[in-house]
Amino acid sequence: MAGPAPFATLPLFPQLLLKKGKVRDVYRAGEGLLVVVASDRISAFDVVLDPGIPGKGIVLTQLSNFWFSTLAEVAAHHVLATDLSQLPEPFASAPAFDRRACLVREVRIVPVECVVRGYIVGSGWKEYQAKGSVSGVPLRKGLRQAERLPDPVFTPSTKAELGHDENISFDEVVRTVGGDVAESLRDLSLELYRRAAALAEARGVIIADTKFEFGLDEHGRLVWADEALTPDSSRFWPADQYRIGSSPPSFDKQFVRDWLEAADWNKQPPAPTLPPDVVARTQGIYLEAYHRLTGRELKLW
DSSP, X not given: OOOSOOSOOOXXXXXXXXXXXXXXXXXXXXXXXXXXXXXXXXXXXXXXOSSOOTTHHHXXXXXXXXXXXXXXXXXXXXXXXXXXXXXXXXXXXXXGGTTTEEXXXXXXXXXXXXXXXXXXXXXXXXXXXXXXXXXXXXXXTTOOTTXXXXXXXXXXXXXXXXXXXXXXXXXXXHHHHOHHHHHHHHHHXXXXXXXXXXXXXXXXXXXEEEEEEEEEOTTXXXXXXXXXXXXXXXXXXXXXXXXXXXXXXXXXXXXXHHHXXXXXXXXXXXXOOOOHHHHHHHHHHHHHHHHHHXXXXXXXX
């Protein structure tokens, strides 16, 4: 199932474009209002790849909407409208935006990536092997790769516009945003992760780690923003394939990263063109993540 060509040739309304990201484009939609559109672009190693994954932006938007709604009692979010007909013009008259665009409140994004790790894997595993810690947080000895941590750990990082995010300590977060905001970021992130992980586990999915973004509204209150627990921002594992001691297969773009690693690419643009079988397989992984987590089927067209 590949379907139509990827929706990656944004923007449709260049005069209203506020920001073009690796995946999402943000449009001005009135005083204090934005329209966020998820394209089908896919990036790896900080490079946007060609082609995109058809329908990927629909999956990301619909899964984010599910989590924002499901966990609204934990954290206020920025989404105001999700149906195309509820968007202001000219967006409401753009069929290409259907199911991949949301109307949101404009917030001042906090310059911290709020990463929560429930399992020791990836860059966290590498640091643990070298230093016995993750983002400077000491962990007990004897942990094995992919093992569940006794408690989820808040491991923030910088929010880089270009290049790689870098892990920072909680003290650095305090210096960046102040103690009260830093504590709220940590507490909200951990509670969102715990709630989401419990729901996902009941549906056969392990959320190994994820990252959240928050903004401050006009009253200085924290608001959950950007995306929510998607395959682009999280490491999802099928519970029935989980084994301590090795990194399980993931419902995310790890499949693409693995293909690029095998392609002997130097991680500098341009990246190798993704072959049709990699595109189709990746599309299937994103759809499977949505289905398992929400219990719903998602037809892209």
